[in-house]
Amino acid sequence: MPDTAVADTAPAVPLKELARRHGLSSSGRLVGPFEYLKQLWGYRHFITAHAKAKTVSALGTTHLGTLWQVLTPALNAFVYYIIFGVIIGTGANSTNFVAYLCIGVFVFGFTQTVVGQGANAITGNLGLIRALHFPRGSLPLSTVLVEIRNFVTALGVLVIIVLFTGERPNVEWLLVIPALLLQSLFNIGLALFFARLGSRMRDVKQLIPFMMRFWMYGSAVLYPVTRFTEHLHGWKLHLIEANPMLVFIELYRHSLMENVTLAGSPRLLWTEAVIWALFASVGGFLYFWRGEKGYGRG
C-alpha cells in the first residue's frame, strides 16, 4: 500500500467506531467480578507456584532454609515464655497463661503479617506486573497462601506448647480447623484491601505498624480478655467485643483450652467470625477488583 501514511493519519471513520466494528476490546477494559473470580481460579497453579517460589527465595539464602518455618514460631513462643511465664509469672491469676498468651500471639501474628505483606503485594512486584499478563489478584492471594502455610506450621508448634503446658487433647480441638478457615478468608480480604491501598498511597505502609499495635492491644493478646469485660462498659465494651481479631483469638482459645473465660458465648463468637470473614473477603475482593487496570502505573 503506497498510501498507508495518508490513510492512517486521516481515517474515514472515527477510530473508536472502527475498533468497535471489528470487535476489538480496549486493553484497559475491566471484566465483571464473577468473570474475574473465574480468571483467578484459572491462575491457581500460578498462585501456588508463586507462593512456593517466594518461600524458597525468602529462606533460600539462609543455612537452615525451610527449618526456619518451624524455628521462627518456636523462638517467638520461647521469648514470651521467658518474659511472662518465668520472669513476670503472670500465671498467678490465670489457669494456663502461657498457652493463653501463645495462642493470642500466634493467631494475631498471622493476620499481622498478612496485612504487612499484603500492602507490599503490588508495589513489591511491579516488575512482574509490567512484564506479564495475569490477574493481579494472584499476587495478594499468593502472599496469603505463604502465610497460611507458615501459620499451619506455627499451629503445630502451638499444639505442642499447649500440650506441654498441661491441656488434655479432646474432640473440641478439631474446632481449630473451621477457625483457621474463617480467619484465612478474613485475611484474604485484608490482603486484597491493603494491596490496593498500599499501591495507591505509599504512606499507608508507614502507618501499618502503628495501626497493628493499636489493634493488638485491643485484641486481648498480652493480657486476659476479662480485663475488658470487667473494666469497660457501654459502647467501649461493644466496640472491643466486635473486634474481629478478638473474636478469632477467642475461638482458638475456646477450642484448644479447658476452663477458659471467653468474651462471649461460643455461639455468638462463631456467628461474629462468620460475618466478619464474609464481610472482609467480599469487601476486599470488590475493592481490589475495581482497581485491577491501574496496578501497573505506580
Added chain:
Amino acid sequence: MADSEKIPTVVADDAHIVYKIVGAIGANQTSPLSALKRIVTKTNSTNVREVHAVKGVSFVAYRGEAIGLIGSNGSGKSTLLRAVAGLLPVAKGAIYAAGQPSLLGVNAAMMNDLSGERNVELGCLAMGMTPAEVKERKQSIIDFSGINERGDFASLPMRTYSSGMGARLRFAIAAAKKHDVLLIDEALATGDAKFRRRSEARVRELRKEAGTVFLVSHSEQSIRDTCERVLWLESGEIRADGPTEEVLKEYESYMKK
C-alpha cells in the same frame, strides 16, 4: 476503498501514557521540614513526579502487518508497546486490540533467587499455561535458551547468571507461546550471534502464527528485514508513519544532524 478489506488488530486512539514516579526526591528536599513546607504551601510534590511518556498517539495496525517502531532513546517506544499489551494503563484516549497482545521483552522481571528451571515454570504459568503444558515444554525452553551449554546452570539461582544468559532465558520463556498480536521489544539484539540467529528464526515462526507484529529495535537492519511499515516516535509523538524505506530515510537524515 481498500481499507474496508483490511482487518484492524490494534487501534490507538489519541493515547496518552503518564508515568507516576514516587520517590524522586531532590537533593535539597530530604529534611522533614521541607516536606512539611511542601504540604503547607501546597506546591506540587517533588516526591511524586509525572513523566508524560506518550502524548496523543493514534494509529491503526492491520492483520498481517509487521510494524517497526523507531525513535531515539527515551522517545516512548517501549512504553507504547507496554500500553498496547495492556500492561500499562492509558491516562487519556484508548488502545483497542484483538485478543490478548503479548509483549516479548528482554526486561521481563524474574525471581533472581530462584533457579532458572523454577523461573521457567513460573513464567509459563503466568502466561496462562497449564501445569501439564509447562512440564512438557520446560526442557525445550531450557534447551532453546542454551543456558545449559556451559554446564548445569538451569538448577542454579538466576542471580548467578550473566546478563546475557538471563536475557536469553527470559526470551526463551516468552517465545514459548503462540500470540495473536506480538510485540517484540529489542529481543532480537539479545545474546551472541548464534543465539541471535536462533531467535530471529523463532520470531519469523511466531510472526507467521501471529496476526500483527510490532518490533522495537535500534538496529535498522532488523527493521528492514522484518517490517514493511514503520512508526517513528519522537518525544512521545508520532513523527512519521509509512513504508519502511521512506521513514528510515527521513529518520537517518534526522539522526545525522
